[in-house]
Amino acid sequence: MFPFSSVLPSIHCEAQDTSSSLTGSALKSVRNAVSAPENELKRWKRVFDANAKVVINGEKFLDTENFVNAIVPRGDLTKIDRAQFAMLFRVADASKRGLVSWEDFTIFETVLKRPDADYWIAFQYFDVDNSGTITFDEFKNVFTANVGSSSIPFDFDSDWVKLYLGKKNGTHVLGYNEFTQLMKGLQGERLRQAFRYLDSDQDGFIRPDQFKQIILEIAGHKLSDAVVERLPTLCTLTLGGRISYSEVVAFHNVVREMDMIERIIREATVKTKDGRIDQSDFLNHSAATSRYSLFTPMEASIIFHFAGRGNGDKRLALVDFAQLLDPRWRHPHDDSEGKTTSDASFLHRLLLSTYSFVQGGFAGALGATIVYPIDMGDMQNQRSTVVGQMLYKNSIDCAQKILRNEGFLGFYRGLGPQLIGVAPEKAIKLTVNDLVRGRMMDPETGRIKLGWELIAGGTAGGCQVVFTNPLEIVKIRLQVQGEAAKLEGAAPKGAVHIVRQLGLVGLYRGASACLLRDIPFSAIYFPTYSHLKKDVFQEGYNGKQLNFFETLGSAAIAGMPAAYLTTPADVVKTRLQVEARQGQSHYKGLTDAFVKIYREEGFGALFKGGPARVLRSSPQFGFTLLAYEYLHKYPWEDKPPQVQTALTSRQEDMARTRARNALKILLDVHGNFGRRAANFSPPLVRPSSRLA
Incomplete structure (x- = not known):
């Protein structure tokens, strides 16, 4: 105590x-x-x-x-x-x-x-x-x-000083509140006096080196070394090779309002499609988010001149402004020496891909287990031209009969093969999508064009078929035979028997339909998921991170259109993969299946089980992507460069x-304030303790 x-x-x-x-x-x-x-x-x-x-x-x-x-x-x-x-x-x-x-x-x-x-x-x-x-x-x-x-030099006999302190004989002293206002305006007066002192011929211009001297004295501690080195290049904004008083004041205003500039840049870059802005975007967003016009066109030109390294006309990403926003900014190559080689880089990428693959497998297994009871593939296989009675009237009737005839464990019949196959299936799907997106993503903004998003998702869906097709044939036949065996009095066969019966070629029966389903599914799902996070839940806006429910909601909602719109391909795939019983139609291939289902059962049959598929896929992918997002947050993950400044770093x-x-x-009085006076101790007028 x-x-x-x-x-x-x-x-x-x-x-x-x-x-x-x-x-x-x-x-x-x-x-x-x-x-x-x-x-x-x-x-x-x-x-x-x-x-x-x-x-x-x-x-x-x-x-x-x-x-x-x-x-x-x-x-x-x-x-x-x-x-x-x-x-x-x-x-x-x-x-x-x-x-x-x-x-x-x-x-x-x-x-x-x-x-x-x-x-x-x-x-x-x-x-x-x-x-x-x-x-x-x-x-x-x-x-x-x-x-x-x-x-x-600073002129203490100037009119500005007299306005605050009166005449030189000290008739006016400053209280605390008056002092704060003096200090707030002192830098502007220092700037004005310094320009007048260096402008020897009084033509309203100074040399670039003189401008650098002024800024170093009053604002050098607020600028990175890279910006300080390029200070003389301000003269390139206008003809003549010299710098006017207007440009000096404009640059000073930029430095003084750096926090507001950073907020505008962060907000504006998030709202653009490519994550980049030009001078017009900056001025428009500034006007839209403030009561008055905070920045002049000259000030905007100065901001983009230094951020663009002399090319202020191009569109810039947030990372381009880092050297202006962060006084301690250093060139990225400053820390890279000796850290990476081609071999180390290859090993790094290999380890990242392996880690992603493993995490995708865990996430997929978790999602599949949670929603497996909803996965009633037999509803899609049920045909209206069956000899005898229909097995199920609807999904509820299907669930009741499975529970009555097979018990609670009947809902998990075929889960073993599902988990064995779902790990590599989801792993390769998530890994390939991330891999393609990472290759096509803008390294500075983290943005990717919609076309490449669709290609990344479609590629991921196509790659997973090598695991999906054998898995689903075994799963569907295990699910279908359970209820049918009860009605026909036959003993259900195990997964090993089904694999032996089908053989390697048979395991890929219906692969064309599987591709027709999985490629568009992933092409719809992953871009929708990404845009829900970014555009609806505002991920990344002012550094926002999505919480548990926002991530789950994005993943689950994205699965709804993807699942329902690909139902026809899933129906055909199921029919091709299930062994037809006596009296049922046999299908020669993908086109034949589409034609026969449409002629014999109508257009609605192509969307049979669609709602159940949405109910299954939506939560399954919701929990899968949720798990993947949380498992995927490792410290060495490759991410777009983050701009950390005093504004974003919590003390x-x-x-x-x-x-x-x-x-x-x-x-702000002088960049070397305190260095020269480290041992400076002015005489005290009267002894007193200081309540600082």
Whole structure:
């Protein structure tokens, strides 16, 4: 237990000392933190103890390096040097002794709970004397100490500075709220002054290298190295080889609104058929999703210029924008050296295919077992020209008679051969579909054209016939003979007897009808399943992952049209594969079967058992694809490249995120803010403890 009572006097004292600098909401946030949950205090204590390496008189302290270790966000996706987090040490070190105690650390963590912690920390950094206000001299001294003489100079006597701080003699001081507005507009003023300073002949243009210098100073930490290297190419957007002030401002607006740009790009690319957008798509989606036009045509051109590597006219996928959206982006080849060879790549693909095959077998066996009682193939084989009575009036009558004559186990007659055959059948079907789709899929967007979707599904359906045909002949004959044997007083034969009787050639009797059924079935099923997930349930939209019921629903619904529309081929296949009894029509082949069934029994006979087939296939493929999807999620799976940015990555701790954002506000003053002033400690006007 780590009671907070030992910290309360310190916090109470701090609150009194700095009451002039704390607003009512600030005091409220501190009081709320004092009553923080015990588990949160324990977590702070664990972090402190794990990093506090300095011990004085039995008390632990954090030095600068240990403090940085305690507060740096894990897996940070921003381009901030680790050493720059040491700037925050000045804010946390309330006693100015070069060490942070447990009480100091608790107060700092309390500040990080504030919703405006980023601006509040920046305010404390500039408020050197802890007076609760910032004077002109304080602002200028902290600014110049961190920027350095080699940087583009900033005019503190400008009209913009006077609007916030009054005349140079400091008649106006900034409170906290005023300071936040100053910091928000400071980068724009820095940009304007820098352009005017470098535009020596005042013609409204600067050189590309000068533009790069400006951006590096005020926004270099927000851009990837690849974008920084190409900054001078902005001059290619217009004639003359130089860069105008309008282009500089437009680029700055792009950087400032990067989060909104990313949201628009993610939403727009999901909604297009090919997963790519051009400048028109970007501007249209921007206008449709915002109250006002957020981006100008020039800003859109800049976005596509850098994302398209100088070719801003082509359609781009989300991955093309990654180098602009992610400051830590690196070229894909940077990590590939020595990792793959042709042999390793072949082995990798072989292992993936083997894994998919095995998982497809498990998934198929599960789906077949769940719905097997519905699989009453004998309804399709029942003919109206039978000598004697009809076996079954309908599916319900069929189920009742099977239960009465054969018991519950009668519903699972023939399940053994079904499971033996369904594993390779479903495995090859799912594997081939994935294999063809993977080959024809756009590697950057993960999209595939409808024509290739149909070919992938049809190919998968055709390949499975090598397993399907023998399996279904044995299964159907086992199912049919069970009820017939009861009526005729004959002993049912086993699967081995049927296989021996048919022989290898006989096992592929009706294969043409099987192909006629399975190829269109898969060609209908897999594209429908894919589009239900993407278009109806919005898979991938803003990174959405389908839940259990959405995946099951997509797989089950897709099976309905596929099953019913291929029923005629299934009826013919069943008739060709079942041994005709005395008095029943014999079929010479596929065409003969179609003709005779139509003439003798009518068009409706071709769809006999269609509803039962839907009831069987829909849940069977629903559970099969559901199992396959979940079993198929392995970490080394080949997937389209994912664009992970600070916008999509969830931080483990919001406090760490606020600490990072506070640094961003300071780095907006200058990209090297904090590096030069690592040991900078301005003199204090009066002794005071800081309630950061």
